[in-house]
Amino acid sequence: MLKLDKVSKTYKTGDKALHNACFEVPSGQVVGLIGPSGAGKSTLIRCINRLVEPSSGSITLGDTELTGLSRRELRRARRRIGMIFQEYALVERLTVMENVLSGRLGYMPAWRSYFRKFTGDDIALAFSLLDNVGLADHHNKRADALSGGQRQRVGIARALEQNPELLLVDEPTASLDPKTSRQIMRLIRSACQERNLPAIINIHDVLLAQQFSDRIIGLRAGEIVFDGPPDALTDDVLTTIYGDEDWTQLRGENGSGDQGEDASGVDLMESA
Amino acid sequence: MNHPSLNPQWQYRTPKQSLLRWFGWFWLVAFTVVCWQIMNENTIWAFVSDAPQQAADIGGRMFPPAWGYINNLWQPLWDTLNIATLGTLLGVLFAIPVAFMAATNTTPSVRFVRPLALLIIVSSRSINSLIWALLLVAIIGPGLLAGIVAIGLRSIGFVAKLLYEAIEEIDEKQVEAIRATGASGAQVIDYAVVPQILPAFWGISVFRWDINIRESTILGLVGAGGLGIQLNASLSTLAWNQVAMIFIVILGTVVISEWVSAKVRQAVL
Amino acid sequence: MPGKSTAHTYPRHWKRPPLLLTHPFWRKVILLGGLVYLILAIQTIEVDWQRVYLGLERGWRFVQGFLVPDFTSRWNDIYAGLLESLTMTVTSTVAGILVSVPIGIGAARNLAPAPVYLACRGIITVSRSFQEVIIAILLVAMFGFGPFAGFLTLAFATIGFLSKLLAEEIEDCDRSQIEAVRATGASWWQVVNYAVQPQVMPRLVGLSLYRFDINFRESAVIGIVGAGGIGATLNTAIDRYEYDSAGAVLIIIIAIVLVVEYSSSYIRRWVQ
Numbered sequence: 001m002l003k004l005d006k007v008s009k010t011y012k013t014g015d016k017a018l019h020n021a022c023f024e025v026p027s028g029q030v031v032g033l034i035g036p037s038g039a040g041k042s043t044l045i046r047c048i049n050r051l052v053e054p055s056s057g058s059i060t061l062g063d064t065e066l067t068g069l070s071r072r073e074l075r076r077a078r079r080r081i082g083m084i085f086q087e088y089a090l091v092e093r094l095t096v097m098e099n100v101l102s103g104r105l106g107y108m109p110a111w112r113s114y115f116r117k118f119t120g121d122d123i124a125l126a127f128s129l130l131d132n133v134g135l136a137d138h139h140n141k142r143a144d145a146l147s148g149g150q151r152q153r154v155g156i157a158r159a160l161e162q163n164p165e166l167l168l169v170d171e172p173t174a175s176l177d178p179k180t181s182r183q184i185m186r187l188i189r190s191a192c193q194e195r196n197l198p199a200i201i202n203i204h205d206v207l208l209a210q211q212f213s214d215r216i217i218g219l220r221a222g223e224i225v226f227d228g229p230p231d232a233l234t235d236d237v238l239t240t241i242y243g244d245e246d247w248t249q250l251r252g253e254n255g256s257g258d259q260g261e262d263a264s265g266v267d268l269m270e271s272a
Numbered sequence: 273m274n275h276p277s278l279n280p281q282w283q284y285r286t287p288k289q290s291l292l293r294w295f296g297w298f299w300l301v302a303f304t305v306v307c308w309q310i311m312n313e314n315t316i317w318a319f320v321s322d323a324p325q326q327a328a329d330i331g332g333r334m335f336p337p338a339w340g341y342i343n344n345l346w347q348p349l350w351d352t353l354n355i356a357t358l359g360t361l362l363g364v365l366f367a368i369p370v371a372f373m374a375a376t377n378t379t380p381s382v383r384f385v386r387p388l389a390l391l392i393i394v395s396s397r398s399i400n401s402l403i404w405a406l407l408l409v410a411i412i413g414p415g416l417l418a419g420i421v422a423i424g425l426r427s428i429g430f431v432a433k434l435l436y437e438a439i440e441e442i443d444e445k446q447v448e449a450i451r452a453t454g455a456s457g458a459q460v461i462d463y464a465v466v467p468q469i470l471p472a473f474w475g476i477s478v479f480r481w482d483i484n485i486r487e488s489t490i491l492g493l494v495g496a497g498g499l500g501i502q503l504n505a506s507l508s509t510l511a512w513n514q515v516a517m518i519f520i521v522i523l524g525t526v527v528i529s530e531w532v533s534a535k536v537r538q539a540v541l
Numbered sequence: 542m543p544g545k546s547t548a549h550t551y552p553r554h555w556k557r558p559p560l561l562l563t564h565p566f567w568r569k570v571i572l573l574g575g576l577v578y579l580i581l582a583i584q585t586i587e588v589d590w591q592r593v594y595l596g597l598e599r600g601w602r603f604v605q606g607f608l609v610p611d612f613t614s615r616w617n618d619i620y621a622g623l624l625e626s627l628t629m630t631v632t633s634t635v636a637g638i639l640v641s642v643p644i645g646i647g648a649a650r651n652l653a654p655a656p657v658y659l660a661c662r663g664i665i666t667v668s669r670s671f672q673e674v675i676i677a678i679l680l681v682a683m684f685g686f687g688p689f690a691g692f693l694t695l696a697f698a699t700i701g702f703l704s705k706l707l708a709e710e711i712e713d714c715d716r717s718q719i720e721a722v723r724a725t726g727a728s729w730w731q732v733v734n735y736a737v738q739p740q741v742m743p744r745l746v747g748l749s750l751y752r753f754d755i756n757f758r759e760s761a762v763i764g765i766v767g768a769g770g771i772g773a774t775l776n777t778a779i780d781r782y783e784y785d786s787a788g789a790v791l792i793i794i795i796a797i798v799l800v801v802e803y804s805s806s807y808i809r810r811w812v813q
Contacts (some may be wrong), residue, residue, distance in 0.1 A: 049452055079454030089449035093467040097555055102463050106454020113459050120553030127551035140558050155449075162453055304635045311628035311688045311769075319685030326683040354582040398798040399791060400762040402674060403775065407787070410779050411600040413592040416585060490674045493766065507678065519675070526670045 001026050002048070002166055002198060007057035009043050009222075017043040019222040021057070025166075028196040030189060032203055032213030032230070036242050039219040041202040045168045048200070049081045050074060061166060079106025082159030084188070086171035088151040090158075092144040096135065099143050099154050100126040103161030122161070129157040133187060149180035156187055160195075167192060167199035173208065181205070185212040206238065333512035341517045345502060349521060352498035355419040355491065356484040356529075362420060363427025364477050370428060371435035377447075378439055378465065389432070396429025401487045405496040414495035422496055423484050430480055438472035439465065474540040482533035489522045599782070606784030607791065615778065615786040622771035623793065625688045626760040629770055633692045634753045637699025642745075644700060645707030646733065651719070652711060661704065668701025677763040688769030695756045695763075702755070706748050710741045746812045750805035757801060761794050 002025040009018040017040040025031055033041050046052035048059055050066060059066045066077055082103070090099050104122045105113055112118075118126075130139055133153035135146075143151060152172060159167060169188060173181035185201075189212050192199050203209045209216055210230040218226030218233075218241040226237050235247040285293070372378045374389035404422035412418055442465060450464040492500020499518060506514035559568060612619070647653045647661035673694055680690040680697075714737055722736040764772020771790060778787040 051448055051452060075454045075456060077454070078452060081452070083449065083452040085445060085449055087445065089445040091446045091450065091464055091467050092443075093470065094463070095557060098463070098557065102450055102455070103453050105450065105456075105459045105463065110456055110458040110462065113455075114462055116557050118555075123555045124551040124553045126555075131551070139555070158449075158453070168452075300635075304631055307628040307631040310624060311632055311692060315687055315689045316685060320689060323683045330679070330682055351585060354585050357578075358582055358586075394799055394802075395795055398758060398795040400758055402762045402765060403772075403791075406765065406776065406779050407603065410782070411603060412596040413589060415587060415589070417588050417593075420586065486670075486672050490672050493674065503675075519671075522675070523670050 001062065002200075003060045004048070005058045005060075007044075007047055007054050007059060009040070009047055009052060010055045016222050018047065018054075021224055023217060023224065023227060025198045025200065027198055028192065029215060030192050030199045030201065030213045032201050032209035032216045033219065034203060034206055034209050034216060034241065035219035037204075040222040041219055042170055043222075044219065045083075045170055045200055045202050048166075048168055049078050049083060075106055079162055080165045082162045082164030082167045084152070084155050084159050084167065084169040084172050086174045088148070088155045090143040090151055090154055092142070094143060095139065096130070096141050096143055096146070096154050097126060097139040100130060100139075100157045100161050103158045106162070125163075126157070126161055129160050130154075132191075133157050148176050149184065152176065152180075152184050153187065156184070156191065160191055164197065167197055169199060169201040169203075171202055171204060173203065173205065181208060182211075188212075206233070330512055333510075334516035336513065337516035337520060338511070338513040339517065341514045342521065345499065345518065345521050348492070348497075348499045348502050349525065351416055351419075352488045352492075352525070353485070355416060355423055355488040355496075355498050356481060359420045359423025359488065360427055360477065360481040360484050362424030363480070364431055366424070367428045367431035367435060370432040371439060372461070374432060374436040375439035377442070377444065378461065389436075393429045393432050393436075396425055396427075397433065398429075399426070401426035401484075402490060402494060405491045406494045409495045414497070416497040419488060419491045419496035419498060422491060423488055426487070427480050427484065430483075431476055434476045435469065435473060438469045438476075442468040471540050475537045478533045478536045478540075482529050485529040486526055489525070599784075602782075603784040603788070606786075607788035609785065610789035610792050611783075611785035612789045615774070615783070615789075618774045618777070619771070619786070619790060619793070622764065622774035622790075625691075626757065626764075626770035626772075627797075629688045629691045629695060629760050630753060630757045633695035634699060634749065634756050636692070636696040637703060637752065637756075638749050640696070641700050641703035641707060645704040646711065646737075648704055648708035649711035651714070651716070652729075652733065652737070661708075665701050665705045665708075668697055669705065673698045673759050673763055674766055677766050677768040681767045686767045686769070691760060691763050691768035691770055694768055695759060698759065699752050699756060702752055703745075703748055707741065707745060710744050711737055714740045743809075743812065747809050750801075750808060754798060754801045754805065758794070758798060 004021050004023055007018060007021040008016075010016050021044060033044065035041050043052055047054040048061075048066065050069075054067060057067070061077065061080065064077055066074075069077055091102070094102075098116070101116075101118050101122060103126075104118060107122075108118070127136075127139070130136055133156055135150060135153055135157070138146065138150065143154060146154065155172075167188070172184055172188065176184060185208055188199065188201065191197065201209070201213060210233060213230060216226065216228060216230050216233055217224055218237065220241050225240050226233070238247045239245070370389050370392055373380065373385050374393060376382060376386070379386045379389070401422045404425045405418055408418040408422050412421075446468065447460060447464040450460050455463060488498050490500045490503070492498045492502070493504050495501070499522060503515065503518050506512075506518065644661045644664055647657045648665055650658060653661065676697055677690065677694040680693050684690040684693065718740065719732060719736040722732050727735060760770040761772045761775065764770040764774070765776045767773070771794070775787060775790045778784075778790060
């Protein structure tokens with residue numbers, strides 16, 4: 001379980017990116033985090049694994065208070081938190097297998113990782129995860145030889161290789177086409193369900209967020225302005241989060257410039 | 273800037289700009305002329321006008337080159353190669369930590385360690401390998417070792433500068449992703465930084481090796497081993513046909529090393 | 542569907558495939574060859590350890606001289622050498638640029654006819670193949686001792702450096718811009734002036750400033766073979782074991798290089 005209590009972040013430039021964020025995420029819950037660009041979505045999830053240092057407040061994962069940890073303890077905490085990135089953030093010049101195995105780095109000393117001496121369990125897990133995400137035969141390819149969707153699958157495998165207790169997902173579909181976006185979201189969702197894994201997914205696409213999450217949190221200018229089930233996301237709420245816009249059109253035309261309307265219809269039924 | 277007037281007239285530059293421009297050029301020319309005057313205060317123009325005859329004379333003595341002299345050159349050539357290669361290895365070995373200390377994104381301390389690393393880089397870069405050799409020959413005596421260390425000292429700055437620029441240009445997202453897995457500092461460098469700079473590293477090293485071959489041909493002039501020793505001896509006895517032979521060997525070596533370096537760089541990039 | 546349902550066992554071993562030299566036989570041959578070369582090369586170093594031991598004391602004196610440099614006792618020599626070096630650098634860089642521009646244009650494949658191209662490339666190759674010091678030796682023999690020979694040396698070396706990089710820059714020019722100007726019916730001169738010049742000018746300024754820096758550093762070297770400049774002063778100081786004066790000269794060189802580098806980055810920003 002993850003608990004955020006009055007988490008705020010003010011950057012050195014004086015930008016208040018996040019203000020008094022409070023919420024709890026129970027096991028197995030997938031939270032969609034929505035809001036306009038610059039609302040602090042990215043800052044929020046980066047505060048949780050302290051890639052961005054929160055200015056105040058406390059964050060607890062299970063029994064661990066993350067905000068007060070020393071550098072060494074932070075490493076131990078980070079390995080319990082898997083992260084999936086916008087534009088994949090794979091190490092382009094390493095093989096797919098090395099990218100997945102890098103999820104184990106927090107569990108081993110540097111000399112072992114330098115010689116790529118991973119344990120048999122790590123390697124077997126990596127192979128099974130690659131099989132799971134549908135990349136069984138690609139393990140010796142270099143990451144930059146893969147397509148966008150394939151790279152994000154490797155990103156997912158890397159995060160799951162950590163055996164995480166929490167998944168942080170930052171704009172996983174930002175540079176993918178609509179069909180691949182759905183596949184990736186479905187993959188993340190089923191991975192969470194199988195493992196009873198809580199996840200926070202920071203996402204631009206409101207429809208995708210509604211389809212694939214159990215709960216939606218809306219951020220505007222660093223403050224949480226909505227927290228509720230996906231169905232409660234009415235046009236009024238969207239206006240509070242994003243400002244005035246004709247939201248009926250978004251729903252009618254399926255906002256993200258989707259070419260395959262039929263396919264998205266199927267998805268809606270599946271998730272319902 | 274300028275408000276559109278009723279009768280617009282297109283101009284390449286505003287009058288102020290072009291005035292500034294002409295002023296700049298004028299000073300540049302004037303400055304160059306002054307420098308030329310100062311520089312040539314002690315020039316004996318008789319020698320300069322004499323140069324074509326001198327050139328013809330030297331050229332005449334150079335031909336035909338002393339082909340047989342090449343048998344005295346194999347050993348110095350081998351020494352030259354070794355100075356360049358071992359010197360490059362030595363330089364690269366020290367340049368790697370210096371580069372990591374100098375790059376803003378990997379340095380342990382921006383305030384203390386980085387300035388020190390930058391100082392090492394600029395000192396090494398400012399001082400030519402021949403000057404290093406001059407010093408080292410005076411300190412540890414003539415021979416290959418002085419040459420190798422001289423080449424190494426000069427290479428540190430060159431390699432470290434280009435390498436730290438490469439480190440600063442890496443994709444930080446990949447670093448962030450590895451850090452998020454709970455990797456330690458050493459592991460982040462191993463898994464996220466090194467793979468990104470590896471091609472640049474090989475390219476820079478081979479490029480420096482190519483330059484070092486050229487540099488090591490002359491280190492012998494001050495006693496640091498290699499072809500330069502033969503060159504010095506031939507010059508001091510005015511054996512211009514031997515000098516010509518040495519030039520041919522140097523030219524051949526340089527062309528081959530440039531070819532090798534181009535091939536290797538093609539292969540790694 | 543991929544999943545956990547199959548009782549598939551995954552391999553527990555994985556070895557990273559080699560990145561370079563993928564052929565196992567050649568890999569071994571090349572690595573072994575490298576090792577043998579290294580052993581042979583290291584054996585050629587003959588070290589007279591006694592001499593080195595004696596030298597350490599001198600080395601220490603040099604370090605002291607560097608830390609406590611003596612600017613005063615040889616100041617007249619240093620001043621004269623410095624003035625020669627600086628004036629040589631200015632004149633040779635300007636002369637070098639003036640000659641490099643036409644040669645650089647001639648050596649660009651997309652602008653010059655074949656015979657001109659070959660001639661210009663020939664000049665560049667000759668200029669680049671020989672170390673400045675070797676050229677200086679020849680020119681000193683022809684023109685006599687002093688900065689005039691040094692000026693010619695540096696100008697000659699500048700030509701090889703600048704023309705080559707300028708030619709490469711021109712060849713990398715955006716072809717569509719050249720075609721667009723050519724399509725207006727522009728003559729060769731107009732193409733160079735309107736399509737090529739704007740594209741390469743910032744780079745030419747940057748390279749010229751960089752070469753100015755190199756020329757100054759080289760001017761400190763060619764003095765050793767009699768081509769004027771501060772190198773002669775340095776050589777004398779080292780020959781006389783006056784390490785404090787030598788240290789002073791080196792510090793001045795480093796300081797000037799720093800100033801030149803700093804101001805050239807400033808000028809570059811100003812020009813662009």
